[in-house]
Amino acid sequence: MASSTQTQKRPDPQAKSAGKRADAQRNIAAILDAAVSTLGRTPEASVSEIAKAAGVGRVTLYGHFPNRTDLVDAAFAHAIEEGERALGQVDLDGDPRAALSRLIASSWHLVDRFRSLLLAAQSVLPASRIRELHAEPAARVERLVERGRHQGVFRTDLPTxxxxxxxxxxxxxxxxxxxxxxxxxxxxxxxxxxxVLASFTPPGEPVPR
Structure with a gap:
């Protein structure tokens, strides 16, 4: 005679843990996007305002970012990472001066977009941290300047x-x-x-227009 008691399936702890991690990653992504957007409009925006924009509670936000400074740091880093993906698409081949102009146009678009976020970062982060976060964009410009110096179109009397x-x-x-x-x-x-082109042009050489 078959037993009327059905074997119950035990919950998979690994699946439950994976679900929690996925939820946490979604919350983090929502918080960072909200922080970039909110601080980009209002540099002095509070944690409560950012949590509301992200659709999470303050407890959830503080679970990922213990204080406002950590949140601003993460949001600024997130914005720079996003910018790096865009700048990586800029054509830097050919005449270094023309390449520099293209890079400035694309870089300025990002600086303009995130300028209020930069104000928020400057209000709570040390200058050394902001320089650290800008290291990769600076390296891209450095490589272009070195090429221009090698080709004789950028000045060599000042350090790169x-x-x-x-x-x-x-x-x-x-x-x-x-x-x-x-x-x-x-x-x-x-x-x-x-x-910038006037600053980079070798002394005595005409500045390109």
Whole structure:
């Protein structure tokens, strides 16, 4: 006679753990996207505002990011990673000066998009951390500058690191000028390109237009 008691299937602990990890990853992605978007509009946005935008509770957010500084750091790193994927598509072949102009145009688009997020980062992160997060974008410019120096179209009397720093400083200054209402966003890329090419051109050589 068959038993009327059915064998119950035991829950799989590994499947349950995998589900929790998947939920956690979705929450993290939602929090980072919300942080980038919210801080990109309002640099002083609170953790509560970011949690609300992400559709999670404060407890969930703090479970992944213990404090606002950690959250801002992660959001800024997330934005730079996103930017790196875009900058990796920029054609840097050919004349280094033309390549630099293309790189500035694409880089400025990202700086402009994330300039309020940069303000949030600068308010809580040390300058050394911001430089660290910019290391890969800086390396891309450095490689291009080295090629231009080798071809004689960029100056060699100043260190490459200094020239790269000049470019990033001009971009961040442009963001500050826009935030202050002294420069229009549509004019910034041309201003940056003109300033950087003038700075990179060897002394005595005509500045390309």
């Amino acid at each position: 690191s200094w020239l790269v720093g000049v470019m990033h400083s001009v971009m961040h200054s442009a963001a500050d000028e826009i935030n202050a209402g002294r420069v229009d966003t549509d004019d910034a890329a041309a201003f940056i390109t003109a300033t």
